[in-house]
Amino acid sequence: MLDKRQQIRDWLASELQRKGHGAKGKLAAYLGVAPSGISRILGDDPTKELREIKAEELVRMGEFFGSMPPGIDLKPIVAKVHSTIPVRGKVAASTWMDVDDMDFGYEDMEEVPSVSTYPADMQFALEVDGNCLNKKAENGDILICLDVIRAQYQFKAGDLVIVERKKYDGQMVQRTAKRVRQTAKGFELWPESTDPAHQEPLILYENSPGETAQVIGLVLWIFRRP
Known part of the structure; x- marks a missing residue:
């Protein structure tokens, strides 16, 4: 046998x-x-x-x-x-959204497996909306992420991270996933998409007036429904 x-x-x-x-x-x-x-x-x-x-x-x-x-x-x-974590919102490149539309309501939150290498309460999940990450993930895939602030994780070159840009005192949000590159001047975030509309990098060492940019998560793995 x-x-x-x-x-x-x-x-x-x-x-x-x-x-x-x-x-x-x-x-x-x-x-x-x-x-x-x-x-x-x-x-x-x-x-x-x-x-x-x-x-x-x-x-x-x-x-x-x-x-x-x-x-x-x-x-x-x-x-x-695994223990499960909720899919709390979505990532969508080049799209500014009202903060209330970016995250899902409690009743709409799907539960997905967490990753065993970090405590579940230090993780969150986001759904990919569109082709903003189509080199790595498809529309509808779920990104299992580490909360870098809670985990006190310092991102580094090569990491795939979640970045949030905010304007109008945080009322409008743009959230997407990008690859970290380090230059002589500092960190840059580059897209993992083939769409020509999503090719502009985000330069963290250059601030746009009235906007803030913060890396909030490290993508640990990608969950794809069967």
Whole structure:
């Protein structure tokens, strides 16, 4: 009889085949690992050490494929790895919105899994609205984020962060996700979008009159509904 580890590997290989060309790379990006990590999980190269699947990775694989390994109950794993957090609002590049329209009301808040590497009460989630992040996330995807202020996290070059711009004493808000770059002058935030309308970077060391800009979150991972 096959052990559970081999059952999971067989399921993974079958699901990748079902997804078709490019599935391994997409899964790797979804998990935040290198494609070679998936190959090591599958045991594709006998010269490489076999890599075990982490509990959190198994949960995300189930989300990615929209299925579970036969005979494997993910519910206890989900309960152990995750607690849920609300999707409190959205990100939408180049769009100024009234502060009341940017965040969801309590009854409209969806619950999604948090990430086990940080306390759930230091995390929040936002829904991607449009193509402002289409190099990394699709319209409707959920960004699981670390509250950098509560966590006292100092963002660095290469981070994907949530930035809020405000004007009119905070009544109008623009919230989006951008990639941090560091220059000789300071930090710049660059888009992860292919849309020509969203290519202008946000220069943090240059202030626009009447506006404020603040990095409020670090994107930890991207949740995609099956």
